[in-house]
Amino acid sequence: xxxxxxxxxxxxxxxxxxxxxxxxxxEHLAEFHDRGFIAGIPVxxxxxxxxxxxxxxxxxxxxxxxxxxxxEYQDLSENGVFQGGFLHGSGAWRVRPGFHDxxxxxxxxxxxxxxxxxxxxxxxxxVLAKPSGQGGSVLWHQDYSYWRxxxxxxxxxxxxxxxxxxxxxxxxxxxxxxxxxxxLLPQASKADExxxxxxxxxxxxxxxxxxxxxxxxxxxSAVFHHPLVIHxxxxxxxxKPRRATTIHVMRDGTRAAVxxxxxxxxxxxxxxxxxEEYPLVDEPAGSPLGGKFFPVLI
Ligand SMILES: O=C(O)CCC(=O)C(=O)O
Numbered sequence: 136x137x138x139x140x141x142x143x144x145x146x147x148x149x150x151x152x153x154x155x156x157x158x159x160x161x162e163h164l165a166e167f168h169d170r171g172f173i174a175g176i177p178v179x180x181x182x183x184x185x186x187x188x189x190x191x192x193x194x195x196x197x198x199x200x201x202x203x204x205x206x207e208y209q210d211l212s213e214n215g216v217f218q219g220g221f222l223h224g225s226g227a228w229r230v231r232p233g234f235h236d237x238x239x240x241x242x243x244x245x246x247x248x249x250x251x252x253x254x255x256x257x258x259x260x261x262v263l264a265k266p267s268g269q270g271g272s273v274l275w276h277q278d279y280s281y282w283r284x285x286x287x288x289x290x291x292x293x294x295x296x297x298x299x300x301x302x303x304x305x306x307x308x309x310x311x312x313x314x315x316x317x318x319l320l321p322q323a324s325k326a327d328e329x330x331x332x333x334x335x336x337x338x339x340x341x342x343x344x345x346x347x348x349x350x351x352x353x354x355x356s357a358v359f360h361h362p363l364v365i366h367x368x369x370x371x372x373x374x375k376p377r378r379a380t381t382i383h384v385m386r387d388g389t390r391a392a393v394x395x396x397x398x399x400x401x402x403x404x405x406x407x408x409x410x411e412e413y414p415l416v417d418e419p420a421g422s423p424l425g426g427k428f429f430p431v432l433i
Contacts, residue, residue, distance in 0.1 A: 136201045140229040143430040145239040147232075157245035167250065171314030171364030172350065174307075178242040178295060179355040186233040187297055191264055191378050194231065195222055201230040206259065206405040221271040222264040225405070227380065234260065238382060243293045244433035246359060247384050250291040254387035255432045256424060258285060259405060264297075264378040265305050270371035272305065275333045278383065279362035280319050283413040284393075284404050285424060288318075289386035290362040296352045297378040304377035305368045307358055308347040314361040316341055320412065333365065387431060391421025402428055 139146070159167070167173045179187070193199050197210040206226035227234035237243070238257055247255050265271065279288055300306035319336045334342055347367075350358045360366065371377045392413035395403035405428060 136204075136230075138204055138229050139232065139235040140204075140226075140427055140430075142235070145236045147236055149239070149241070152241045154241070154245045157242050159246055159249055164249070167359065167361070170309070170311040170348075172309050172311075172358055172360040172366070174350040174356075174358040175352045176242075176246070176357045176359065177355060178240060178293070178357045181355070183233065183237070183240070184297065184355045187237065187295075187380065188378065190227075190231040190233045191222075191262060191297065191380075194224065194227065194262060195264065199230075204229040206401060207407070222262065222266075224262045225259050227262045228257070228260050234262070234380065237295070237380065238430070238432055241433070243295075243357065243382060247291050247293060247382075248433050250359060250361075251289045251384065251386040253289070255384045256387050256389065256429045257432055258282065258290065258383040258385050258424075258429070260383070261381045262379075263381065264376060265368075265371035266376050267304075267371060267374050270305060270377060272370045273366075273368045275310075275365055275367040277313075277319050277363050277365055278360075282362065282383075282385075283318070283415065284391060284395075284421075285385055285389050286392055286413075286415060286419040287389070288362055288415075289389060290384065292360050292362070292381055292383050294358045294360065294379060294381040296354050296356055296358075297380065298354050298376055299352075300354075300377055300379065301351050301373065302349045302369075303371075304373040304375055305371040306352065306377070307350045307360075307366055307368050309350060309360070310345055310365040311348055312344065313341070313365040314363040316363070316365070318363065318415065319365075384432065385424065388423055390419040390423050392416075392419045394421045 205224050208224040398406045
């Protein structure tokens with residue numbers, strides 16, 4: 136099938152829009168800066184939601200058309216970095232038109248531009264689907280601890296609920312204010328080491344302030360979060376699925392810490408080069424990120 140990452144812009148042309156319509160109000164921005172996230176922002180129409188749900192259904196079949204285009208794909212039988220059954224993939228925008236066009240949804244891009252303070256480039260997307268009664272957990276982590284290969288840190292994430300996300304089905308949980316605690320090392324890979332990993336890097340005051348807050352949001356709405364806010368999600372213990380997709384972006388002009396070779400035609404960053412601990416420096420040695428896999432979204 137056609138690789139949709141060749142097309143930088145929506146496949147289905149959108150009506151002209153007024154950015155003012157989507158901008159965060161001052162009090163929302165203040166909440167984001169205070170807590171490191173803001174939850175429950177409507178971003179999808181009913182038609183977009185239905186389309187993404189239908190596409191995720193197709194993508195859950197490991198033999199789907201376009202399987203070879205994903206950056207990473209773990210079906211439910213693989214544990215990968217997640218615990219228990221979990222469909223996880225990165226690169227859905229290359230594989231299905233709904234996920235492709237979601238990247239240019241102004242209800243998302245206008246707000247991301249506001250958060251990163253300039254023109255926005257895709258870093259990568261993710262599909263995260265926890266089936267009913269078995270879907271796995273995501274351990275406490277900061278996103279930027281995996282993204283040190285992109286510098287400086289001017290990143291933001293939009294996580295979009297494709298089902299109502301609740302405590303019971305494993306919604307995101309955040310530690311408000313933890314985006315001010317600095318950059319942690321990448322996450323431990325085993326659940327029983329996860330708290331040691333986080334707590335081992337925190338001060339006594341930070342440990343005392345480690346109070347998770349669930350971000351329950353309705354289907355079709357989003358949570359926007361800061362690259363340093365500590366978050367996790369618990370297994371899906373409900374009788375319903377918890378499907379979501381996430382868009383991670385960086386400000387245009389972000390550079391690679393160092394240039395890495397390609398792996399199977401993809402920048403090595405996108406296929407597992409992420410766990411390295413690149414030192415944060417004023418002048419990264421690598422090139423500005425751009426080209427086929429890092430389109431400008433707004
Ligand atoms: O969907 C989830 O459960 C985890 C998502 C996440 O960690 C993220 O979007 O940064």
